[in-house]
Amino acid sequence: MSIEYVLVSEGEQDEPIELPTEEDGSLLLSTVAAQFAGASGLKYRSGGRLRGLRLTDEHVLPPADGWAANRYFCAFPRADSTALMPRPRCSDLIVLGLPWKTGEEAVRDYFAAFGELLMVQVKRDMKTGLSKGFGFIKFADYEAQMRALGRRHMIDGRWCDVRIPNSKDGSSANHRKVFVGRCTESLTADDLREYFGAFGQVTDVFVPKPFRAFSFVTFLDPEVAQSLCGQDHIIKGVSVNISSASPKRERGTRSQLVGWGLVDSTARVYSWPPDAWHHSNHSTHPHTAAVPDTKPYLKYE
DNA sequence: GTTGAGCGTT
Numbered sequence: 001m002s003i004e005y006v007l008v009s010e011g012e013q014d015e016p017i018e019l020p021t022e023e024d025g026s027l028l029l030s031t032v033a034a035q036f037a038g039a040s041g042l043k044y045r046s047g048g049r050l051r052g053l054r055l056t057d058e059h060v061l062p063p064a065d066g067w068a069a070n071r072y073f074c075a076f077p078r079a080d081s082t083a084l085m086p087r088p089r090c091s092d093l094i095v096l097g098l099p100w101k102t103g104e105e106a107v108r109d110y111f112a113a114f115g116e117l118l119m120v121q122v123k124r125d126m127k128t129g130l131s132k133g134f135g136f137i138k139f140a141d142y143e144a145q146m147r148a149l150g151r152r153h154m155i156d157g158r159w160c161d162v163r164i165p166n167s168k169d170g171s172s173a174n175h176r177k178v179f180v181g182r183c184t185e186s187l188t189a190d191d192l193r194e195y196f197g198a199f200g201q202v203t204d205v206f207v208p209k210p211f212r213a214f215s216f217v218t219f220l221d222p223e224v225a226q227s228l229c230g231q232d233h234i235i236k237g238v239s240v241n242i243s244s245a246s247p248k249r250e251r252g253t254r255s256q257l258v259g260w261g262l263v264d265s266t267a268r269v270y271s272w273p274p275d276a277w278h279h280s281n282h283s284t285h286p287h288t289a290a291v292p293d294t295k296p297y298l299k300y301e
Numbered sequence: 302g303t304t305g306a307g308c309g310t311t
Contacts, residue, residue: 096306096307096308096309100304100305106304123309134307134308135309158305179311213310243311
């Protein structure tokens with residue numbers, strides 16, 4: 001078989017380059033990577049759908065109808081295996097020193113240059129509506145976050161700082177319940193259950209009545225709960241912060257017990273499942289457990 | 302009707 005040239009572009013819309021095949025008719029991944037750094041494979045469009053090419057031992061194999069029948073573009077690890085190799089999560093960032101005048105539109109306009117924005121807030125006085133001079137943003141891409149953190153920002157004629165908020169709590173107790181802060185009244189228990197259900201089985205959701213701007217979500221698996229602590233999540237457009245459900249102070253007080261969900265000061269608006277849950281629910285907190293650090297409800301470890 | 306280091310109605 002003789003050498004053939006294959007049309008390959010970086011992205012589907014980009015200008016293709018001709019790449020030479022090997023004697024066996026395959027295309028070496030290193031040949032692709034020489035032109036498109038970081039490429040991990042090739043794909044093409046077939047009948048409106050994307051199709052990936054087989055890759056064996058660094059040889060990209062042609063489709064059944066041969067190379068010439070299609071145009072190819074690159075697959076990159078980041079684009080296709082987000083679930084397998086997640087980049088660091090973006091966190092909310094605080095923007096300090098905003099001019100009093102500056103609103104969310106201006107903040108968004110400014111930071112959009114760094115990358116896609118998922119959230120922009122300018123904090124205002126509840127009564128007057130005047131800006132407090134700071135706000136919060138969240139980028140879609142960690143690289144954008146890094147770029148924004150790496151420098152000062154001139155916004156509407158004033159130097160502003162972008163930092164990681166220190167309200168973030170790095171600590172996370174090993175418990176199944178998480179505190180969900182910065183809830184709005186628009187977030188219902190069902191919203192929270194549906195959203196957090198994607199991370200693991202949710203066994204309980206507390207939403208204080210009257211509205212208190214936070215909620216508690218309990219998972220079956222404490223590892224799931226722990227893994228979420230310290231993160232910001234956007235639910236129905238609301239940026240909530242997840243942290244350990246155990247308050248930092250006031251242990252032993254009624255508010256402590258309330259925080260742990262051991263006392264019902266608020267309405268239990270969601271409970272599941274009704275009975276299987278009853279026993280382990282209130283017996284395994286480190287401060288109250290009769291049997292220290294045993295986790296009879298776990299099937300692993 | 303003000304202000305200029307901070308931290309988002311726990």
